[in-house]
Amino acid sequence: MSELTCFKAYDIRGRLGVDLDEGIAERIGRAFAQVLGARRVVIGRDCRASSEALTEAAVRGLLAAGAEVLDLGLCGTEEMYFATTHFGADGGIEVTASHNPMDYNGMKMVRAGSAPLGAENGLAAIKAAAERAEFGPARQGTRRPAEGARRAYVERCLSFVDIGALRPLKIVVNAGNGAAGPTFDAIAAALVERGAPLEFVRVHHAPDGSFPNGIPNPLLPENQPVTADAVRAAGADLGVAWDGDFDRCFFFDANGRFIDGEYIVGLLAAAFLEKNPGETVIHDPRIIWNTQDMVARAGGQAVQSRTGHAFIKQAMRDAGAIYGGEMSAHHYFRDFVYCDSGMIPWLLVAELIGRRGQGLAALVEARMAAFPSSGEINFRLDDPKAAITRVVAAYERDAEARDEMDGISVSFADWRFNLRSSNTEPVVRLNVESRGDRALVATKVAEIRALLEGGGGGA
Structure with missing residues (x-):
């Protein structure tokens, strides 16, 4: 039994022919149905050259497990999320590598109710079953197109906006x-x-x-x-x-x-709270002050979650949050099965422009001035752990707060930073923000850059 290296914290991805191939995809499909006891599974794929063959292989595994497979064909991940709940399926799979390099592919998967699937609630068991490949006699499932899926999905997306308010x-x-x-x-x-x-x-x-x-x-x-x-x-x-x-x-x-994504998060959070006062909004820990300020001003509750779709979705479910956003441009909606969508946000922004009679620049300009940020800066380092230790040692003595929910966040009265080490490569990701001082952001980025790369700097 060889380890399957394509399994990550909450999805599957890897290099074709190295970490993932059609044989592995078929085993994953069979293990998915077996571990989840899935009688009905929704499956879709992106447009990568390898996605159709990998999808066919996963379907063979699902059918051998006796599952009814509803095939979405070419679609977005969010269409799979929506269809899993819409059709009352026991799980869903999207064959996609999103923005990974050409020689990669993978799968995003959910449980019944479009709930996130992580190591602790099924993904580790699917990995173990796919590695063992001890499935017993094959059964004969069925496959059919997921008729009406896109039409229902479109209607759900449009339900988020008042079309009469569009200009x-x-x-x-x-x-x-x-x-x-x-x-x-x-x-x-x-x-x-x-x-x-x-x-x-x-x-x-x-x-x-x-x-x-x-x-x-x-x-x-x-x-x-x-x-x-x-x-x-x-x-x-x-x-x-x-x-x-x-x-x-x-x-x-x-x-x-x-x-930058954090300003869109704040904008959408405030828009939801305007219509739904007192609700909860989830945000990631990288850049937080603008979102927290806008949520507070709108009378809502801002709750921080670890970065990553599985963590954000679970936090939203736990809090019953109406909306969640990450600065990386993932936007999550309670009324979209607590999942992320790339189509709903632009509809909401278009509606806001119509309602406010202002363009996007005007809607975010004051917020960008009030809470300037660096955007995420990546550093490829030989020893990320030692580099982060150098930075924290230089600043923690004078810090007002330190938070290790996701990487390390260190906060001061007028600025803060978050450092996260990648799980998959020797990269450290830095985000810096301030209260109204763009020059301070640039200064602190330069200081931290010097520390990460082994030079001087510091508070």
């Missing part, structure tokens, strides 16, 4: 040749049917698993000019871009400026 907007949408295009088109068609005064400019719209314009990951600065330039060229009011399986949604204002 004429020109919106650039960049699918990055990932899976978003067909799903977006279904939403856009439904908006047109309802008289929404929106005009769309589509960029890199057709799904293409060879990713001729690069891996779709709009969080990378080098990938942002395509959308930014398209916004300016079209004279658009807003730009939206997605990653490969479109569970993350990124925004550009009318000037083509990329808007």
